[in-house]
Amino acid sequence: NAGVTQTPKFQVLKTGQSMTLQCAQDMNHEYMSWYRQDPGMGLRLIHYSVGAGITDQGEVPNGYNVSRSTTEDFPLRLLSAAPSQTSVYFCASRSGVSTDTQYFGPGTRLTVL
Amino acid sequence: GDSVTQMEGPVTLSEEAFLTINCTYTATGYPSLFWYVQYPGEGLQLLLKATKADDKGSNKGFEATYRKETTSFHLEKGSVQVSDSAVYFCALKNSNSGYALNFGKGTSLLVTP
Numbered sequence: 001n002a003g004v005t006q007t008p009k010f011q012v013l014k015t016g017q018s019m020t021l022q023c024a025q026d027m028n029h030e031y032m033s034w035y036r037q038d039p040g041m042g043l044r045l046i047h048y049s050v051g052a053g054i055t056d057q058g059e060v061p062n063g064y065n066v067s068r069s070t071t072e073d074f075p076l077r078l079l080s081a082a083p084s085q086t087s088v089y090f091c092a093s094r095s096g097v098s099t100d101t102q103y104f105g106p107g108t109r110l111t112v113l
Numbered sequence: 114g115d116s117v118t119q120m121e122g123p124v125t126l127s128e129e130a131f132l133t134i135n136c137t138y139t140a141t142g143y144p145s146l147f148w149y150v151q152y153p154g155e156g157l158q159l160l161l162k163a164t165k166a167d168d169k170g171s172n173k174g175f176e177a178t179y180r181k182e183t184t185s186f187h188l189e190k191g192s193v194q195v196s197d198s199a200v201y202f203c204a205l206k207n208s209n210s211g212y213a214l215n216f217g218k219g220t221s222l223l224v225t226p
Contacts, residue, residue: 104156
């Protein structure tokens with residue numbers, strides 16, 4: 001199993017550009033989520049999904065879109081990048097909503113100039 | 114809403130010293146509690162967990178006890194090693210808040226030889 005994979009590892013964008021951060025898991029997990037990690041802020045939940053076709057907002061959803069067309073993939077879209085979105089982004093998955101163990105990807109470091 | 118508060122770092126210890134990282138939580142109901150660890154340049158990994166009051170989670174020499182009376186879940190290790198240098202996150206998951214994983218801000222630990 002590859003676990004949770006994320007691409008790219010690093011990305012630099014200019015203000016106003018759009019891009020998609022990719023996340024995939026091969027564990028047949030129903031629950032997937034996106035976090036951003038900022039210094040002194042811990043991890044904050046952006047969006048999550050409890051299964052294919054179902055998504056919901058987390059704590060900091062503004063400026064981000066998600067979709068979940070398959071169980072495996074959960075891409076995060078930045079529609080118009082802003083410097084405030086400079087952060088490290090982590091995707092995570094777990095087998096079900098109430099399951100305890102959550103698996104994290106290696107992260108994407110995004111810089112918006 | 115639910116929240117986790119953990120001691121601010123960085124914490125610097127000599128090898129073989131005793132480690133305590135404090136964590137307290139605010140939540141309704143009966144959340145599950147976790148400690149995650151993040152090694153440099155990597156994603157988060159589950160270190161240990163406890164799902165009900167008085168449970169003790171343990172792994173790799175680390176321990177934490179779920180104390181409902183003090184709403185705490187302090188992380189301890191009797192003798193730290195250089196390889197324990199990492200950022201440690203306390204987290205909770207609560208059915209009352211959609212099973213989202215809420216993280217503290219993280220505590221950086223540096224162990225010196």
